[in-house]
Amino acid sequence: MTTSKISLSSGSKLPYKSKNKERQRSFHLREKKAKESVKRDERFRRKREEDKDPRIRVDRRARNIPATLDRKRVWDERDDAEGDKIGLSIDVERVKRLKTELNESRQSDGLTEAKLNQVGALLCKLGDLEDRDGEDDACESQSEEDDLASLLNESDGGDHLQEDDGAIKRTPDAFAMPPPPVPNRATSPTASTTSTNLSLVPEALAAKFPTLFKPPELPKVLITTSLNGTVHNEASLLTTLFPNSNYVPRTRHRYNAHHFSLREIATFASNRQYTTLIVVNEDQKRPSGLTVIHLPGGPTFHFSINSWIEGKKLPGHGNPTNHYPELILNNFRTPLGLLTAHLFRTMFPPQPELQGRQVVTLHNQRDYIFVRRHRYVFRDKRPTEKAIVGTDGKSITGVEEIRTGLQELGPRFTLKLRRVDRGIQRASGQEWEWKAGMEKERTKFQL
Numbered sequence: 001m002t003t004s005k006i007s008l009s010s011g012s013k014l015p016y017k018s019k020n021k022e023r024q025r026s027f028h029l030r031e032k033k034a035k036e037s038v039k040r041d042e043r044f045r046r047k048r049e050e051d052k053d054p055r056i057r058v059d060r061r062a063r064n065i066p067a068t069l070d071r072k073r074v075w076d077e078r079d080d081a082e083g084d085k086i087g088l089s090i091d092v093e094r095v096k097r098l099k100t101e102l103n104e105s106r107q108s109d110g111l112t113e114a115k116l117n118q119v120g121a122l123l124c125k126l127g128d129l130e131d132r133d134g135e136d137d138a139c140e141s142q143s144e145e146d147d148l149a150s151l152l153n154e155s156d157g158g159d160h161l162q163e164d165d166g167a168i169k170r171t172p173d174a175f176a177m178p179p180p181p182v183p184n185r186a187t188s189p190t191a192s193t194t195s196t197n198l199s200l201v202p203e204a205l206a207a208k209f210p211t212l213f214k215p216p217e218l219p220k221v222l223i224t225t226s227l228n229g230t231v232h233n234e235a236s237l238l239t240t241l242f243p244n245s246n247y248v249p250r251t252r253h254r255y256n257a258h259h260f261s262l263r264e265i266a267t268f269a270s271n272r273q274y275t276t277l278i279v280v281n282e283d284q285k286r287p288s289g290l291t292v293i294h295l296p297g298g299p300t301f302h303f304s305i306n307s308w309i310e311g312k313k314l315p316g317h318g319n320p321t322n323h324y325p326e327l328i329l330n331n332f333r334t335p336l337g338l339l340t341a342h343l344f345r346t347m348f349p350p351q352p353e354l355q356g357r358q359v360v361t362l363h364n365q366r367d368y369i370f371v372r373r374h375r376y377v378f379r380d381k382r383p384t385e386k387a388i389v390g391t392d393g394k395s396i397t398g399v400e401e402i403r404t405g406l407q408e409l410g411p412r413f414t415l416k417l418r419r420v421d422r423g424i425q426r427a428s429g430q431e432w433e434w435k436a437g438m439e440k441e442r443t444k445f446q447l
Contacts, residue, residue: 069366072443085204086336086420086432089444092200093333196329196341205335212294212339215346221245222274227252227259231282237310237411238278241360241373242347243324245278262293266424270296276347290415294343298423299431301343303369303415311410318375318407323356324349325373330363336432337364337447340417358409367445369415374406417447 018024050057065071076089206213221242223235228251239245252259260268262279269277274295281289290303311317327348332341344362357377363370381403387395420432438446 069443073445074441074443076444086339087446089334089446091333092202092335092338093197096200196332196338198329198338198341198345201338201342202335205339209294209299209339211296212299212342212346215342215350216275218349219244219276219347220274221276221278221347222265222269223247223278223280224250224265225280226250226282229280229282230285231280231287234287234308234310234411235280238280240320241371241411242276242278243322243349250279262291263424266293266295287413289418292343292347293424294346298421298428299339300421300424300428301340301417302419302421304418306368306414306416307412309410309412311408311412314408314410314412316407318409320358320373320375320409321356323353323358324351325356325358325360326352326354328359328361328363330361332364332447334445334447336417336420339420340364340369340447364447367416367447369417369447371411371413371415373409373411375409376407377405379403379405 018027050060074089075091201213219242221244223238223242223245224247225231225235229235229249232247232249235247235249239247250260250265262277266277277293277295279291279293280287281291287305287308289305290301292301292303294300311320325348327345329341329344332338341362348360358373358375361370361372361374363372379402381401385403388399390396416434418434419426419430422429422431432446434446438444
Protein backbone atom coordinates (compact mmCIF):
# COMPACT_ATOMS: atom_id res chain seq x y z
CA MET A 1 0.00 0.00 0.00
CA THR A 2 1.42 3.31 -1.06
CA THR A 3 0.86 6.53 0.82
CA SER A 4 0.68 9.89 -0.84
CA LYS A 5 2.16 13.02 0.66
CA ILE A 6 -0.42 15.42 2.09
CA SER A 7 0.07 19.18 1.82
CA LEU A 8 -2.37 21.26 3.86
CA SER A 9 -2.60 24.85 4.86
CA SER A 10 -3.50 25.75 8.42
CA GLY A 11 -7.23 25.33 9.05
CA SER A 12 -7.94 23.03 6.05
CA LYS A 13 -9.17 19.43 6.22
CA LEU A 14 -8.73 16.32 4.15
CA PRO A 15 -10.95 16.32 1.04
CA TYR A 16 -12.07 12.70 1.45
CA LYS A 17 -13.79 10.57 4.08
CA SER A 18 -14.25 6.86 4.74
CA LYS A 19 -16.65 4.65 6.65
CA ASN A 20 -13.87 2.32 7.69
CA LYS A 21 -12.73 3.07 11.25
CA GLU A 22 -9.14 2.11 10.57
CA ARG A 23 -8.99 4.40 7.56
CA GLN A 24 -10.65 7.19 9.55
CA ARG A 25 -7.98 6.82 12.20
CA SER A 26 -5.23 6.82 9.57
CA PHE A 27 -6.69 9.87 7.84
CA HIS A 28 -6.94 11.71 11.17
CA LEU A 29 -3.29 11.03 12.08
CA ARG A 30 -2.10 12.09 8.64
CA GLU A 31 -4.20 15.27 8.84
CA LYS A 32 -2.83 16.06 12.30
CA LYS A 33 0.75 15.47 11.17
CA ALA A 34 0.25 17.71 8.14
CA LYS A 35 -1.17 20.54 10.25
CA GLU A 36 1.70 20.32 12.72
CA SER A 37 4.15 20.46 9.84
CA VAL A 38 2.46 23.61 8.50
CA LYS A 39 2.57 25.28 11.92
CA ARG A 40 6.21 24.35 12.33
CA ASP A 41 7.10 25.85 8.95
CA GLU A 42 5.24 29.07 9.80
CA ARG A 43 6.97 29.31 13.17
CA PHE A 44 10.44 28.89 11.68
CA ARG A 45 9.63 31.31 8.87
CA ARG A 46 8.59 33.92 11.45
CA LYS A 47 11.77 33.27 13.41
CA ARG A 48 13.93 33.83 10.32
CA GLU A 49 12.15 37.10 9.61
CA GLU A 50 12.56 38.28 13.21
CA ASP A 51 16.26 37.41 13.15
CA LYS A 52 16.67 39.66 10.15
CA ASP A 53 14.63 42.50 11.66
CA PRO A 54 14.45 42.37 15.52
CA ARG A 55 11.85 45.15 15.56
CA ILE A 56 9.27 42.65 14.33
CA ARG A 57 9.88 40.49 17.42
CA VAL A 58 9.54 43.51 19.72
CA ASP A 59 6.24 44.51 18.13
CA ARG A 60 4.89 40.96 18.32
CA ARG A 61 5.72 40.64 22.02
CA ALA A 62 4.17 44.03 22.71
CA ARG A 63 0.92 42.87 21.11
CA ASN A 64 0.85 39.40 22.66
CA ILE A 65 -0.05 40.40 26.24
CA PRO A 66 -1.86 37.58 28.06
CA ALA A 67 -5.45 38.47 28.93
CA THR A 68 -5.54 37.36 32.57
CA LEU A 69 -8.34 37.94 35.06
CA ASP A 70 -6.23 40.53 36.85
CA ARG A 71 -5.98 42.55 33.64
CA LYS A 72 -9.74 42.19 33.06
CA ARG A 73 -10.56 43.31 36.58
CA VAL A 74 -13.46 45.78 36.76
CA TRP A 75 -14.25 48.36 39.44
CA ASP A 76 -17.38 49.90 40.90
CA GLU A 77 -18.46 53.32 39.78
CA ARG A 78 -17.38 55.71 42.49
CA ASP A 79 -20.16 57.73 44.14
CA ASP A 80 -18.97 60.77 46.13
CA ALA A 81 -21.56 60.11 48.80
CA GLU A 82 -20.32 56.55 49.30
CA GLY A 83 -16.77 56.86 48.08
CA ASP A 84 -15.26 55.55 51.30
CA LYS A 85 -17.69 52.69 51.83
CA ILE A 86 -15.97 49.40 52.61
CA GLY A 87 -18.16 47.30 50.33
CA LEU A 88 -17.24 49.21 47.18
CA SER A 89 -14.58 47.76 44.91
CA ILE A 90 -12.59 50.94 44.20
CA ASP A 91 -8.95 51.28 43.25
CA VAL A 92 -7.86 53.67 46.01
CA GLU A 93 -4.47 54.31 44.44
CA ARG A 94 -5.96 55.29 41.11
CA VAL A 95 -8.56 57.57 42.72
CA LYS A 96 -5.78 59.29 44.68
CA ARG A 97 -3.72 59.70 41.52
CA LEU A 98 -6.66 61.23 39.66
CA LYS A 99 -7.25 63.69 42.49
CA THR A 100 -3.59 64.69 42.44
CA GLU A 101 -3.63 65.20 38.69
CA LEU A 102 -6.81 67.27 38.95
CA ASN A 103 -5.32 69.50 41.66
CA GLU A 104 -2.13 69.95 39.64
CA SER A 105 -4.13 70.93 36.58
CA ARG A 106 -6.10 73.46 38.61
CA GLN A 107 -2.94 74.96 40.05
CA SER A 108 -1.34 75.11 36.61
CA ASP A 109 -4.33 77.15 35.41
CA GLY A 110 -3.73 79.54 38.30
CA LEU A 111 -7.18 79.05 39.82
CA THR A 112 -7.21 77.47 43.25
CA GLU A 113 -10.32 76.50 45.13
CA ALA A 114 -10.23 79.67 47.22
CA LYS A 115 -9.97 81.87 44.13
CA LEU A 116 -12.76 79.95 42.43
CA ASN A 117 -15.00 80.55 45.42
CA GLN A 118 -14.14 84.27 45.44
CA VAL A 119 -14.81 84.55 41.70
CA GLY A 120 -18.10 82.74 42.08
CA ALA A 121 -19.19 85.06 44.90
CA LEU A 122 -18.29 88.15 42.86
CA LEU A 123 -20.15 86.83 39.81
CA CYS A 124 -23.23 86.15 41.90
CA LYS A 125 -23.01 89.62 43.39
CA LEU A 126 -22.65 91.13 39.93
CA GLY A 127 -25.73 89.28 38.81
CA ASP A 128 -27.71 90.71 41.71
CA LEU A 129 -26.50 94.23 41.00
CA GLU A 130 -27.41 94.01 37.32
CA ASP A 131 -31.00 93.35 38.24
CA ARG A 132 -31.19 96.66 40.14
CA ASP A 133 -31.47 100.20 38.74
CA GLY A 134 -29.86 103.44 39.87
CA GLU A 135 -26.54 105.27 39.90
CA ASP A 136 -25.46 103.87 43.29
CA ASP A 137 -25.94 100.35 42.03
CA ALA A 138 -23.98 101.16 38.90
CA CYS A 139 -21.08 102.40 40.98
CA GLU A 140 -21.15 99.27 43.11
CA SER A 141 -21.27 97.14 39.95
CA GLN A 142 -18.26 98.95 38.53
CA SER A 143 -16.27 98.38 41.74
CA GLU A 144 -17.19 94.70 41.75
CA GLU A 145 -16.03 94.38 38.14
CA ASP A 146 -12.72 95.98 39.06
CA ASP A 147 -12.25 93.54 41.95
CA LEU A 148 -13.06 90.63 39.64
CA ALA A 149 -10.61 91.81 37.00
CA SER A 150 -7.83 92.27 39.54
CA LEU A 151 -8.49 88.80 40.97
CA LEU A 152 -8.34 87.22 37.55
CA ASN A 153 -5.20 89.06 36.56
CA GLU A 154 -3.34 87.31 39.37
CA SER A 155 -3.77 83.99 37.57
CA ASP A 156 -3.71 82.64 34.06
CA GLY A 157 -7.41 81.91 34.09
CA GLY A 158 -8.32 85.24 32.50
CA ASP A 159 -8.20 83.70 29.05
CA HIS A 160 -11.69 82.38 29.66
CA LEU A 161 -13.08 85.90 30.03
CA GLN A 162 -13.87 88.33 27.25
CA GLU A 163 -14.14 92.12 27.37
CA ASP A 164 -17.06 93.66 25.50
CA ASP A 165 -17.47 97.46 25.77
CA GLY A 166 -15.86 97.58 29.18
CA ALA A 167 -17.99 94.79 30.61
CA ILE A 168 -16.62 91.42 31.55
CA LYS A 169 -18.61 88.45 30.31
CA ARG A 170 -18.11 84.85 31.19
CA THR A 171 -17.82 82.31 28.42
CA PRO A 172 -19.74 79.03 28.82
CA ASP A 173 -16.55 77.03 29.58
CA ALA A 174 -15.13 79.51 32.08
CA PHE A 175 -14.06 77.94 35.36
CA ALA A 176 -15.53 74.62 34.21
CA MET A 177 -13.83 71.78 36.08
CA PRO A 178 -14.37 68.40 34.41
CA PRO A 179 -15.25 65.61 36.84
CA PRO A 180 -12.55 63.00 37.43
CA PRO A 181 -12.92 59.95 35.17
CA VAL A 182 -14.46 56.90 36.76
CA PRO A 183 -11.89 54.15 37.36
CA ASN A 184 -13.45 51.16 35.63
CA ARG A 185 -10.51 48.86 34.98
CA ALA A 186 -7.05 48.14 36.26
CA THR A 187 -4.29 49.63 34.12
CA SER A 188 -1.17 47.92 35.42
CA PRO A 189 -0.42 44.51 33.84
CA THR A 190 1.48 43.46 36.99
CA ALA A 191 -0.99 44.58 39.61
CA SER A 192 -0.88 41.26 41.45
CA THR A 193 2.79 41.72 42.33
CA THR A 194 2.84 45.35 43.41
CA SER A 195 3.29 46.34 47.01
CA THR A 196 0.45 47.94 48.93
CA ASN A 197 0.60 51.69 49.51
CA LEU A 198 -0.56 51.89 53.14
CA SER A 199 -0.66 55.69 53.10
CA LEU A 200 -3.72 55.77 50.81
CA VAL A 201 -6.29 55.36 53.58
CA PRO A 202 -9.74 56.92 53.12
CA GLU A 203 -10.49 59.49 55.78
CA ALA A 204 -13.79 57.82 56.70
CA LEU A 205 -12.02 54.54 57.56
CA ALA A 206 -9.34 56.29 59.58
CA ALA A 207 -12.02 58.10 61.57
CA LYS A 208 -14.09 54.95 62.11
CA PHE A 209 -11.19 52.74 63.29
CA PRO A 210 -8.56 55.14 64.69
CA THR A 211 -6.61 52.54 66.69
CA LEU A 212 -6.31 50.20 63.71
CA PHE A 213 -4.42 52.78 61.63
CA LYS A 214 -2.00 53.62 64.46
CA PRO A 215 0.11 50.48 64.94
CA PRO A 216 1.54 49.93 68.44
CA GLU A 217 5.24 50.23 69.07
CA LEU A 218 5.45 46.59 70.19
CA PRO A 219 2.47 44.34 69.34
CA LYS A 220 1.44 41.62 71.76
CA VAL A 221 -0.72 38.76 70.46
CA LEU A 222 -2.79 36.23 72.41
CA ILE A 223 -3.61 33.00 70.57
CA THR A 224 -6.28 30.56 71.72
CA THR A 225 -8.61 27.94 70.25
CA SER A 226 -12.32 27.38 70.16
CA LEU A 227 -13.95 25.82 73.21
CA ASN A 228 -12.32 22.46 73.97
CA GLY A 229 -10.24 22.72 70.81
CA THR A 230 -7.82 20.03 69.69
CA VAL A 231 -5.56 21.96 67.26
CA HIS A 232 -2.94 22.71 69.91
CA ASN A 233 -0.01 21.96 67.58
CA GLU A 234 -1.25 24.34 64.85
CA ALA A 235 -1.96 27.10 67.37
CA SER A 236 1.55 26.69 68.80
CA LEU A 237 3.02 27.05 65.31
CA LEU A 238 1.29 30.42 64.98
CA THR A 239 3.27 31.67 67.97
CA THR A 240 6.42 31.29 65.86
CA LEU A 241 4.80 33.24 63.00
CA PHE A 242 3.57 36.23 65.04
CA PRO A 243 6.24 37.84 67.27
CA ASN A 244 5.51 38.44 70.97
CA SER A 245 2.64 35.95 70.95
CA ASN A 246 1.45 33.51 73.61
CA TYR A 247 -0.79 30.48 73.29
CA VAL A 248 -3.34 29.68 76.00
CA PRO A 249 -5.66 26.66 75.47
CA ARG A 250 -9.35 27.38 75.91
CA THR A 251 -11.08 24.60 77.84
CA ARG A 252 -14.10 24.17 80.05
CA HIS A 253 -13.92 22.24 83.29
CA ARG A 254 -16.06 19.12 83.38
CA TYR A 255 -17.65 20.06 86.72
CA ASN A 256 -18.08 23.78 86.00
CA ALA A 257 -20.69 24.81 83.43
CA HIS A 258 -19.33 28.35 83.10
CA HIS A 259 -16.83 29.14 80.37
CA PHE A 260 -15.29 32.46 79.34
CA SER A 261 -16.77 34.11 76.27
CA LEU A 262 -14.72 35.95 73.67
CA ARG A 263 -15.83 39.29 75.09
CA GLU A 264 -14.52 38.31 78.53
CA ILE A 265 -11.28 36.98 77.06
CA ALA A 266 -10.85 40.19 75.04
CA THR A 267 -11.34 42.25 78.21
CA PHE A 268 -8.78 40.16 80.14
CA ALA A 269 -6.31 40.36 77.25
CA SER A 270 -6.63 44.14 76.83
CA ASN A 271 -6.07 44.62 80.58
CA ARG A 272 -2.81 42.69 80.18
CA GLN A 273 -1.58 44.94 77.35
CA TYR A 274 -2.41 42.55 74.51
CA THR A 275 -3.12 44.28 71.19
CA THR A 276 -4.59 41.36 69.19
CA LEU A 277 -6.60 38.24 70.03
CA ILE A 278 -6.53 35.30 67.59
CA VAL A 279 -8.94 32.37 67.86
CA VAL A 280 -8.10 29.26 65.81
CA ASN A 281 -11.29 27.54 64.66
CA GLU A 282 -11.29 23.88 63.65
CA ASP A 283 -13.28 21.34 61.70
CA GLN A 284 -12.62 17.60 61.98
CA LYS A 285 -9.53 18.34 64.08
CA ARG A 286 -8.02 20.56 61.39
CA PRO A 287 -7.74 24.38 61.39
CA SER A 288 -10.63 25.81 59.37
CA GLY A 289 -10.61 29.50 60.26
CA LEU A 290 -9.10 32.43 62.13
CA THR A 291 -10.98 35.01 64.15
CA VAL A 292 -8.74 38.06 64.60
CA ILE A 293 -9.92 40.68 67.13
CA HIS A 294 -8.18 44.03 67.31
CA LEU A 295 -8.12 45.02 70.96
CA PRO A 296 -9.53 46.69 72.92
CA GLY A 297 -12.83 47.16 71.08
CA GLY A 298 -12.54 45.72 67.59
CA PRO A 299 -13.01 45.42 64.70
CA THR A 300 -13.20 41.62 64.32
CA PHE A 301 -12.10 39.84 61.14
CA HIS A 302 -13.22 36.30 60.30
CA PHE A 303 -11.07 34.31 57.86
CA SER A 304 -11.39 30.81 56.51
CA ILE A 305 -8.24 28.67 56.19
CA ASN A 306 -7.35 26.44 53.26
CA SER A 307 -4.26 24.40 52.37
CA TRP A 308 -2.65 24.31 55.82
CA ILE A 309 0.82 22.76 55.61
CA GLU A 310 3.25 22.61 58.51
CA GLY A 311 6.80 23.72 58.01
CA LYS A 312 8.31 20.30 58.67
CA LYS A 313 6.29 18.84 55.76
CA LEU A 314 7.67 21.32 53.24
CA PRO A 315 10.56 20.04 51.10
CA GLY A 316 13.84 21.72 51.98
CA HIS A 317 12.29 23.66 54.85
CA GLY A 318 14.28 25.63 57.41
CA ASN A 319 13.91 26.28 61.12
CA PRO A 320 12.67 29.74 62.18
CA THR A 321 14.42 31.95 64.70
CA ASN A 322 13.08 34.46 67.23
CA HIS A 323 13.98 37.53 65.16
CA TYR A 324 11.30 40.03 64.18
CA PRO A 325 10.52 39.33 60.50
CA GLU A 326 9.99 41.79 57.70
CA LEU A 327 6.41 42.16 56.47
CA ILE A 328 5.42 42.36 52.78
CA LEU A 329 1.81 43.22 51.89
CA ASN A 330 0.95 42.79 48.22
CA ASN A 331 -2.02 43.82 46.08
CA PHE A 332 -4.42 45.25 48.67
CA ARG A 333 -6.03 48.01 46.62
CA THR A 334 -9.62 48.63 47.79
CA PRO A 335 -10.82 50.25 51.06
CA LEU A 336 -11.58 46.77 52.43
CA GLY A 337 -8.16 45.57 51.29
CA LEU A 338 -6.40 48.47 53.02
CA LEU A 339 -8.39 47.78 56.19
CA THR A 340 -7.24 44.14 56.09
CA ALA A 341 -3.64 45.13 55.36
CA HIS A 342 -3.56 47.48 58.34
CA LEU A 343 -4.90 44.69 60.56
CA PHE A 344 -1.91 42.49 59.74
CA ARG A 345 0.37 45.50 60.04
CA THR A 346 -0.64 45.91 63.70
CA MET A 347 0.38 42.29 64.41
CA PHE A 348 4.04 42.70 63.44
CA PRO A 349 6.63 45.03 64.98
CA PRO A 350 7.27 48.11 62.84
CA GLN A 351 11.06 47.73 63.24
CA PRO A 352 12.14 44.30 61.92
CA GLU A 353 15.42 42.69 62.89
CA LEU A 354 17.23 42.45 59.58
CA GLN A 355 19.98 40.21 60.95
CA GLY A 356 17.40 37.39 61.15
CA ARG A 357 16.86 37.58 57.34
CA GLN A 358 13.24 36.43 57.71
CA VAL A 359 10.31 37.78 55.73
CA VAL A 360 6.56 37.15 56.01
CA THR A 361 4.60 37.71 52.80
CA LEU A 362 0.83 38.21 52.57
CA HIS A 363 -0.04 38.21 48.90
CA ASN A 364 -3.63 38.93 47.87
CA GLN A 365 -4.72 37.44 44.57
CA ARG A 366 -8.40 37.19 43.60
CA ASP A 367 -9.48 37.75 47.23
CA TYR A 368 -7.32 34.88 48.54
CA ILE A 369 -4.50 35.85 50.90
CA PHE A 370 -1.47 33.56 50.57
CA VAL A 371 0.64 33.52 53.75
CA ARG A 372 4.28 32.49 53.35
CA ARG A 373 7.40 32.84 55.50
CA HIS A 374 10.92 32.56 54.13
CA ARG A 375 14.53 32.99 55.05
CA TYR A 376 16.58 34.75 52.39
CA VAL A 377 20.26 35.08 51.55
CA PHE A 378 22.07 37.12 48.90
CA ARG A 379 24.43 35.25 46.59
CA ASP A 380 26.29 35.68 43.31
CA LYS A 381 24.63 35.11 39.97
CA ARG A 382 25.25 31.75 38.32
CA PRO A 383 26.30 31.65 34.65
CA THR A 384 23.15 29.76 33.66
CA GLU A 385 20.74 32.25 35.26
CA LYS A 386 18.95 34.91 33.25
CA ALA A 387 18.86 38.62 33.98
CA ILE A 388 16.22 40.11 36.24
CA VAL A 389 13.64 42.10 34.28
CA GLY A 390 11.16 44.67 35.56
CA THR A 391 7.50 45.21 34.78
CA ASP A 392 8.45 46.92 31.51
CA GLY A 393 10.35 43.87 30.30
CA LYS A 394 13.78 45.54 30.53
CA SER A 395 16.69 44.42 32.67
CA ILE A 396 17.00 46.09 36.08
CA THR A 397 20.28 47.93 36.48
CA GLY A 398 22.33 47.51 39.65
CA VAL A 399 21.46 43.87 40.37
CA GLU A 400 23.09 42.16 37.41
CA GLU A 401 25.40 39.97 39.53
CA ILE A 402 23.18 39.53 42.63
CA ARG A 403 20.58 36.88 43.26
CA THR A 404 18.42 35.93 46.25
CA GLY A 405 18.13 32.43 47.67
CA LEU A 406 14.92 31.54 49.55
CA GLN A 407 14.18 28.81 52.06
CA GLU A 408 10.59 28.42 53.23
CA LEU A 409 10.07 28.12 56.97
CA GLY A 410 6.32 27.58 57.24
CA PRO A 411 3.58 27.23 58.18
CA ARG A 412 1.98 27.72 54.77
CA PHE A 413 -1.74 28.46 54.49
CA THR A 414 -4.32 30.49 52.57
CA LEU A 415 -6.87 32.89 54.04
CA LYS A 416 -10.16 34.20 52.67
CA LEU A 417 -11.97 37.07 54.37
CA ARG A 418 -15.56 36.18 55.27
CA ARG A 419 -16.82 38.89 57.62
CA VAL A 420 -15.80 42.16 59.30
CA ASP A 421 -17.59 43.08 62.54
CA ARG A 422 -17.63 46.60 63.96
CA GLY A 423 -16.78 45.47 67.47
CA ILE A 424 -16.33 42.06 69.06
CA GLN A 425 -18.38 39.19 67.56
CA ARG A 426 -21.45 39.35 65.34
CA ALA A 427 -23.70 41.13 67.84
CA SER A 428 -21.72 44.34 67.35
CA GLY A 429 -22.90 44.68 63.75
CA GLN A 430 -21.26 44.02 60.41
CA GLU A 431 -19.20 46.37 58.31
CA TRP A 432 -18.86 43.83 55.51
CA GLU A 433 -19.88 40.22 54.94
CA TRP A 434 -19.05 37.84 52.14
CA LYS A 435 -21.98 36.50 50.14
CA ALA A 436 -22.09 33.77 47.53
CA GLY A 437 -23.32 36.12 44.81
CA MET A 438 -20.11 38.14 44.97
CA GLU A 439 -18.25 35.51 42.95
CA LYS A 440 -20.67 35.35 40.05
CA GLU A 441 -18.75 38.10 38.27
CA ARG A 442 -15.29 36.62 37.87
CA THR A 443 -13.64 39.92 36.99
CA LYS A 444 -14.66 41.77 40.14
CA PHE A 445 -12.85 41.36 43.48
CA GLN A 446 -13.33 42.82 46.94
CA LEU A 447 -9.75 43.19 48.18
